[in-house]
Amino acid sequence: MERSSATPHFLFVTTPMQGHINPARRLAARVMASMPGARVTFSTAVGGHRLMFPSLASPDEETVDDAGVLYVPYSDGFDEGFRPEVHGTDTYKERARAVGRETLSAVVAGLAARGRPVTCMVYAFLVGWAPHVARAHGIPAALYWIQPAAVFAVYYHYFHGHEALIASCANDADPDAAVELPGLPPLRSSALPSVVSITSPEHPHYLLLDMMRDLFLVLDEYKPKVLVNTFDALEPDALRAVAQFELVAVGPVVPDEASPSRSDLFRRDDGKGYMEWLDTKPARSVVYVSFGSFLSMSERQAEETRRGLEATGRPYLWVARKGAGECATLDGGDDDNGVRAQGVVVEWCDQVKVLSHPAVGCFVTHCGWNSTLESVTSGVPMVAVPQWTDQPTVAWLVEARMGVGVRARADDEGAVDRGELQRCVETIMGDGEAALGIRAQADLWRGRAEEAIAGGGTSERNLRAFASELCSDVNGTRGDGVRAAATCT
Incomplete structure (x- = not known):
């Protein structure tokens, strides 16, 4: 009618x-x-x-x-x-x-x-x-x-x-x-x-x-x-x-x-490879890495990120967009499902689904507001690597306001080197007092976000x-x- x-x-x-x-x-x-x-x-x-x-x-x-x-x-x-x-x-x-x-x-x-x-x-x-x-x-x-x-x-x-x-x-x-x-x-x-x-x-x-x-x-x-x-x-x-x-x-x-979350403007992975891989990992053991859908990462930053992740010795899932600098750095060394010796590299993924997986213990992010809120509502701590627009302010909210992550400090060329990335990941995923505090804050803010909606x-x-x-x-x-x-x- x-x-x-x-x-x-x-x-x-x-x-x-x-x-x-x-x-x-x-x-x-x-x-x-x-x-x-x-x-x-x-x-x-x-x-x-x-x-x-x-x-x-x-x-x-x-x-x-x-x-x-x-x-x-x-x-x-x-x-x-x-x-x-x-x-x-x-x-x-x-x-x-x-x-x-x-x-x-x-x-x-x-x-x-x-x-x-x-x-x-x-x-x-x-x-x-x-x-x-x-x-x-x-x-x-x-x-x-x-x-x-x-x-x-x-x-x-x-x-x-x-x-x-x-x-x-x-x-x-x-x-x-x-x-x-x-x-x-x-x-x-x-x-x-x-x-x-x-x-x-x-x-x-x-x-x-x-x-x-x-x-x-x-x-x-x-x-x-x-x-x-x-x-x-x-x-x-x-x-x-x-x-x-x-x-x-x-x-x-x-x-x-x-x-519905399936409104991405990019080709999506069917999820069979990376989600099955996540299922094999212990709780809070995986580093998830994604720098958004707009800006491309420089080849140097991609190389520093790869080496920093490998230096942690922890498994990682990295979203590397086709044609971006990170793809060039990561070419080779994968099997048919994008699985490397230590991690998985995909062109795109269902980010909300990944952040909700119990195996994910840390999110290395560009601090886009959508990604940040998805991480907050999933209770996943963040390593903030802001690039432009509102992202520096979002990184401040993540680190100083909520205490749910740490901000990686860029060098004079604007890149986060491997040592700094390794330090930030370990600060969140280690067994120290700082890691315990950050994870507690992540749980706290997840609850507050859930209460709001x-x-x-x-x-x-x-x-x-x-x-x-x-x-x-x-x-x-x-x-x-x-x-x-x-x-x-």
């Missing part, structure tokens, strides 16, 4: 990047689970949609998953995928914004024409133009912030009068230099998101800084509610550090029965409240605009 036009209908919009699609897709499934009568539609760019659903007859064909979420792509003008070396970074922002606004508007209009009018748009942060589409159609919009609340606060202050101060601290050669921002503890340069260190448009990652600036300009204009993939026990102060916005913790948004937990209540309100107050004006003081020490 066709539902009435008043049926709640949430439209999730994101860029075609795995680190954005996964948390948005999981939150979409949770909204549907918390509000069974609602409709949920998910829209990413055609390039990402095609990778998610490679068997579709056409790249822009709609599909529905087992949870009942409808997938309808928009176009960002790069349907074959954006390639900086081909398209150039100078053209991306304007083209993606212009084409995205037009085609997403067509998606919204098309859904309404079919009797499925959208009642709330939830967008991730690299589609900062999405609220313009929502306003044009009279739809309230909410931002889904898929990084820590502390990172949101740093960016907010950066774009509201403290740019020079933060950039100065971020580029200070003194490792003890720290910036003090309203609502946050003092943050050393090593704990700041890498983007705030950029001071020139010639920087290779300037596009990201430029897009973040646009995002916060739009936030100032629309004042939306901000859903954050974190939980109150982890970031109580950061969630309240920006009085001008209501930040609502809805995390950790990690896979569960209502939230369980029935009646803080994040579960926040999400239900948001869903049941139908976002009626998302565009309400908040805050008095008063800028608090900040200092650098």
Whole structure:
């Protein structure tokens, strides 16, 4: 039976990047689970949609998953995928914004024409133009912030009068230099998101800084509610550090029965080899290594990592993406299942499944927020090897805030050498007092994360409240605009 036009209908919009699609897709499934009568539609760019659903007859064909979420792509003008070396970074922002606004508007209009009018748009942060589409159609919009609340606060202050101060601290050669921002503890340069260190448009990652600036300009204009993939026990102060916005913790948004994890944009291993191998290992004996889906590891870093892992004498499972530096280093010496003398090397794996395996005792990670939350909810301690964007701040949360891991210190070339990696792994997996303390903290924070998303937990209540309100107050004006003081020490 066709539902009435008043049926709640949430439209999730994101860029075609795995680190954005996964948390948005999981939150979409949770909204549907918390509000069974609602409709949920998910829209990413055609390039990402095609990778998610490679068997579709056409790249822009709609599909529905087992949870009942409808997938309808928009176009960002790069349907074959954006390639900086081909398209150039100078053209991306304007083209993606212009084409995205037009085609997403067509998606919204098309859904309404079919009797499925959208009642709330939830967008991730690299589609900062999405609220313009929502306003044009009279739809309230909410931002889904898929990084820590502390990172949101740093960016907010950066774009509201403290740019020079933060950039100065971020580029200070003194490792003890720290910036003090309203609502946050003092943050050393090593704990700041890498983007705030950029001071020139010639920087290779300037596009990201430029897009973040646009995002916060739009936030100032629309004042939306901000859903954050974190939980109150982890970031109580950061969630309240920006009085001008209501930040609502809805995390950790990690896979569960209502939230399918198989949304990777890369070919997946079938799991028979590495999971059977894990089954043969003692509890907490295996080092799991993965550095994410975006940046490639340098050949030197891959070699140092390999030698550091082998020096521990412990079995390891390493995700080495095809075409990345680590693959070149690891070529040869494997049997048909990717098994080396000491470990297993795979091109990709079901990370949640691996982290949940009792044999895994340590996660060497780039500190992507999705990976970190998956590790926290699995109770697996981490060796933090941050690379860029929010990862340095995440590493600070892992080591200083939660105490569930140690941060590997990079050398002057930005690489973590074999000795440092070996030291960090042994700190976590050894029998010393430090290892026991870290493992105890990992168990503690797993419990706190589970409490947040369980029935009646803080994040579960926040999400239900948001869903049941139908976002009626998302565009309400908040805050008095008063800028608090900040200092650098």
